[in-house]
Amino acid sequence: MIKVDAKRCPQNHRCPAIKQCQFEAITQKGNGLPEINQEKCQLCLTCVDFCPMQAIKNV
Ligand code: SF4
Numbered sequence: 001m002i003k004v005d006a007k008r009c010p011q012n013h014r015c016p017a018i019k020q021c022q023f024e025a026i027t028q029k030g031n032g033l034p035e036i037n038q039e040k041c042q043l044c045l046t047c048v049d050f051c052p053m054q055a056i057k058n059v
Helices: 046-050
Strands: 001-002 056-058
Touching: 046 056
Parallel strands: none
Antiparallel strands: 001 056
């Protein structure tokens, strides 16, 4: 399951990983903590590799 670590994500910008997810499984309200739609997520790990803060993890 993909989770976003609130301790690593600074929550002060639009998440660049949103555009990388080809399944449109990542949403974000404002600059808040991105949310993963677990039903849409295909566990491709693109976002895990992409996040420069290593805030997105497969746990
Ligand atoms: S693992 Fe892949 S499908 Fe799941 S949220 Fe990340 S980029 Fe999207």
